[in-house]
Amino acid sequence: MTLCLFDLDGTLIDSEPGITACIRYAFDKLGVPAPAELRSWIGPPLRHGFAPLLDHDAERVEAAVDYYHERFATLGWREHAIYPGIAATIERLHASGHTLAVVTSKPERHARPILENLPFGDTFARLYGPHPASPHSEKASMIATALTDFGVAPEQAAMVGDRRFDIEGALANRVRAIGVLWGFGSREELELAGAQALASDPGHLAEMLA
Template sequence: MKITIQKNSMNILFDLDGTLTDSFEGITKCIFHAMTQLGKPVPPPETLGRCIGPPLKKSFARLLDSQDDGLAEQALILYRERFASVGLFENRVYDHIPQVLGTLKGKGHNLYVATAKPEIYAKRIIRHFDLDKYFKHVYGSELDGTRTDKTTLIAHILDKESLSADESVMVGDREHDMVGAGNNGLPGLGVLWGYGTREALENSGAYACLDDPRELVDKISYI
């Protein structure tokens, strides 16, 4: 995707887990809770990073090594029991993120959250960490699984906010973010401080990969 026109204002869609906040502790502890409640073995915590970002029900199906949709759904319910009260706050904002968001907003860019996490939880997390002042709106999935797919979610945001794809960009740490962006005609900026790899991001069509949140300010100016 060749992009050469510098724009004064962009619509910037941010993933949440692995992009704005490091949610490893909360997510992995809630996965452990769900799996142990079901009497199932839990992989070592250090291997659970791959569950951060993708739709969680699919991750449970893989962890359970089962095609039983009801079992994966039960695991998701148990996960949410702990996450809704404790797990969502076992989380931290990545270094420099608040300053970068403030700078981008100050330059006239419109900021949105675009996460596969249920919107009801995403809004609580963004408020808890005092990030809501930077965003025009927080978008996520529904508890029934609607819009967990990033292609569908981004399309929903573009339609709901009447945004032009050529004036918008997706920022995220996973290949799902890059694929969703590309399927909607947006460039995707891959971030390397989260849970994806440069190889996966580039293979999924990332316009560029960034090592530090502070690189966003300059990179956004030339998309």
């Protein structure tokens, strides 16, 4: 494999504490009770989660997203943990000569400080994130851009992620789709999306990509 593309949340970092705290903050600012289960919100675009609970009121949905970003910019981006074994896997792949990049549904302005503060952040050549105003995941288009930027054929690339959006984006570009089982998506979700391989832990992933 030449180009290894990684999702961020649920793949490199466990960002549940920061994300869920920001979602609760947004609901609190709007005076709306937050749902008890928020883990499934991690991965898809925020608007997908807020819209049905705010009666698809576009103005309130945008206000909720703004409140989320307000807290994330100051506190939320720091509230995460690196998955055990990920640092060693990333360093191994980088040392082996693979080109690494991050493709995330998180807006670049939020993903950038996280990546720059990871101990292995400098091993990633580029970061791809959607525009903050986009209601879509955009994984497929960002993967396509990465292939063009690096001049890599699809068969020389892999996309690694924990949700169906990562798998679907990879398959749309004929890129190898690898699901990870330590993140926020289930085995069933990844298999239904068409994952071509599933990694049980970061060491297993390193063997797959090495």
